[in-house]
Amino acid sequence: MEWTSDQDRIDWDVLSELYRIAPLGDKKPEDLKRAFANSMYKCFAFEEGTLASAGRAVADGVDCSYICDIAVHPRFQGRGLGKEIATRLRDLSRGHRKIILYANPGTEPFYEKLGFRPMLTAMAIFSNEDAAIKRGLIAPSTDRGDRQRH
Template sequence: MAIRWTQSPDAVDWDALSELYRIAPLGNKSGEWLKTAYSNSMFKRFAFDGDQVVAAGRAVADGVDCSYLCDIVVHPAYQGTGLGKELIQSLVDLSKGHRKIILYAVPGREPFYARFGFRRMNTAMAIFSDPEKAAADGYTQ
């Protein structure tokens, strides 16, 4: 497995990335939606095996106070190979210097992120576009 990492979105097939989120499974996000989200993010990382994107993630950051890691995805066939660990560590490294680095995880995945120093917050709150789905998926109470 010769994985190539890049911060550049130039080689990304956004529809293929959309499919990756669908099969991961991390929901339905259109290629156009992902292109906009990644374009508006300070930090981004993509892993390619040949021409196929097999992992990706981004951080929305302001450069001083807060960096928010989000949309972390690894192809199911590559999960357990260390790609997720490398992806998170690289985004954390890119976010160094911010007062806080935040993420929210798929319920049940918190132990994975704890290995990088992430801790539960007592005061985190969110407004979701579909509050019933967020509650059903375990993101809110």
């Protein structure tokens, strides 16, 4: 396995397809290019020229590093690539006061083995709230109209 952080080697159409089949959703190549360019840390794994895994962390260098978008090609799943990329991004993020990881529902036990703990105070706004609720990413709002009164 060849590891790199060099995004100049990345074919963004191939990375977009990786996210689709991983499956982590449809992410446009141009959006991925921008997201990775704006991320302090990134990891890509290749096997014999094939993009096998990718991930990134958005970080400020001091307070917070946010690990996200870890994807492993289905052909390479079950070989420890997810663990390796999460570990590499976690280690690159050391020194930040907090390292936050965004995980898909059901993967929490996997990340707990790497030292991550569930947050009790995390909140999110999704562009497609209904889809996020259906996927189990957020709970339905308990707001009973308070927003309209303020």
